[in-house]
Amino acid sequence: MTQYLARYRRTHREELNERATIWRDSAPHTMKAARKAWADRNKERTAEIQRKRRNDPEKYRADLDKNNAAKRLAHRLERAGLPPKRLHRTTAAERRANDRVAAAYFDDPALSERLRQFAQLTQRLTEHMLTHGDRVRRFAQAFVATRSRMALPAVDVEQVVWARAVEIVTDRMKRVDLLTSRDVAAAVRSAKSNIAAAEGDRRTRQLRADIETQVRRTACACLRKQSSRTRCESVRVRHRSR
Numbered sequence: 001m002t003q004y005l006a007r008y009r010r011t012h013r014e015e016l017n018e019r020a021t022i023w024r025d026s027a028p029h030t031m032k033a034a035r036k037a038w039a040d041r042n043k044e045r046t047a048e049i050q051r052k053r054r055n056d057p058e059k060y061r062a063d064l065d066k067n068n069a070a071k072r073l074a075h076r077l078e079r080a081g082l083p084p085k086r087l088h089r090t091t092a093a094e095r096r097a098n099d100r101v102a103a104a105y106f107d108d109p110a111l112s113e114r115l116r117q118f119a120q121l122t123q124r125l126t127e128h129m130l131t132h133g134d135r136v137r138r139f140a141q142a143f144v145a146t147r148s149r150m151a152l153p154a155v156d157v158e159q160v161v162w163a164r165a166v167e168i169v170t171d172r173m174k175r176v177d178l179l180t181s182r183d184v185a186a187a188v189r190s191a192k193s194n195i196a197a198a199e200g201d202r203r204t205r206q207l208r209a210d211i212e213t214q215v216r217r218t219a220c221a222c223l224r225k226q227s228s229r230t231r232c233e234s235v236r237v238r239h240r241s242r
Contacts, residue, residue: 025093114178124169125191162188
């Protein structure tokens with residue numbers, strides 16, 4: 001029987017490992033308790049493993065450098081008045097779950113069409129707000145004022161602006177069936193970033209144009225002064241020659 005089990009384990013090693021992994025992922029609290037119980041039963045073995053690691057000069061030096069770097073970072077953050085570094089440590093089960101979700105997302109055959117719809121929604125939202133942003137904002141302000149007069153709960157003007165823009169744009173698009181609410185929210189964030197970048201470019205161009213205009217005006221004024229000075233000098237020279 002023992003030989004049969006050993007041969008079975010050798011032959012079906014991958015299948016057994018996969019089943020064990022699935023069981024561990026399905027019972028994280030049980031596994032956490034089992035690990036703690038093992039550590040309590042094997043304190044001497046754990047201490048021996050730690051001693052062996054400290055006896056290795058390279059590993060020991062790496063651990064010391066890592067700890068010192070973490071302490072220096074904590075001191076710098078404290079001196080700067082910033083909160084301490086926060087890390088969310090994920091377990092192996094969580095990482096495997098994240099990998100499965102990512103694989104399901106990127107292996108989806110409809111992903112290319114979904115990304116196309118997302119990109120189109122973002123582009124059209126950006127174009128619509130750049131062209132008709134003032135009109136949409138006036139509608140949102142009137143909507144909020146009407147709700148206030150009717151004693152209805154207050155709503156944010158900015159939310160109404162983008163909800164109206166999304167409604168208009170999606171009505172004009174042929175397909176939005178693959179987009180989720182998260183996709184729409186991400187498209188709104190992307191459109192806001194695009195509009196902010198476009199506004200920054202516009203201000204930069206306006207500033208450059210104003211500087212060029214001022215430089216031309218200053219140059220023309222200097223030329224006029226220089227011309228007037230030259231004429232005055234020529235008149236003086238003619239008077240002296242007489």
